[in-house]
Amino acid sequence: MNLPSKYLEQCIHELSKLPGIGVKSASRIAFYLLKVPKTNVDALLTTIAQLKNNMQYCKQCGGISDADICTICSDNERDRTLLCVVEEPEDMLSIEKSGAFNGLYHVLGGVISPLDGVGPEELSINKLVDRCKQGVNEVIIATNPTIEGDATALYIASLLKPTNIKVMRIAHGLPVGSDLEFVDAPTLAKSITGRREM
């Protein structure tokens, strides 16, 4: 395609590298940026640059943070005896959005995956065990329901077994609003083995 401007071409090229953005969406965003006032574009550029330059990992939970300790870890209203273990910092946000959890988090930084050369040493599992010694009563393991996620959950559970801590796994089953007819067999199987008394 013959674009009338090399700046436009470069901008569309860079935008289309973003996840979920194809050439068509990128071109739509580029024309939108051309139309809006310069202050709006500056605001966007500034917030991206600030995020990239100032963001760090919380020294306690390993999640995204503005300071050494993130706002969740330093929030005294949260239940410090309850710990939720997640794979990545973005998983923290999903759980926060659900509104069903009021404890602290622990970000592993991935899952055990021998094929990718990721063993327990590459993840912050030792740090999790250390944190569990400091007054934690219950650990909820919220790794993804994949082979690696389940294996990592089992590994962590085995490490914490000798302690008195309750080790829980998030429930797997039918998503809310789904249809029994169209749900896949492994999910349905999980929802039957994991049935609860009403």
Add this chain to the structure above:
Amino acid sequence: MNLPSKYLEQCIHELSKLPGIGVKSASRIAFYLLKVPKTNVDALLTTIAQLKNNMQYCKQCGGISDADICTICSDNERDRTLLCVVEEPEDMLSIEKSGAFNGLYHVLGGVISPLDGVGPEELSINKLVDRCKQGVNEVIIATNPTIEGDATALYIASLLKPTNIKVMRIAHGLPVGSDLEFVDAPTLAKSITGRREM
């Protein structure tokens, strides 16, 4: 939702203002930007800033351009007797992508819409008539198939009628790959009234 970082919150807020980007996509993009090397993020920010700061409108066609005259208007291999009239600069790109047109463009900057207070004077219609006097043989009106787009096309056609220039309208009918059963009635009507000999 309780976000662990105000930078992340601001960035997601700004990204979600982009067209086609909701809070979920914005959050995905923000985490992607955190993960990729700083040079990639800098490349994105630089191209957006360059686009916004250096972009201008071509003094001839009114499209997007890096210089006074855009690369399409200054391309000597294009047919200068053929002019395609479009509403917005982005429409030029769509037609270029189709690969079916090798003439020059003329961007109106909108359509006649009395309800929005847009009359012929607000659009570059006088300039179009002036350009048509300079050796143009054929004008293809490619405004959108909407009430305003059709009205604008009719208005331009009436202005050019006294000249010897061939005034054409792009064809309306069934999109390629569509299904007669599911196409709307006005489109089907257009495809019948606009039928062509095989």
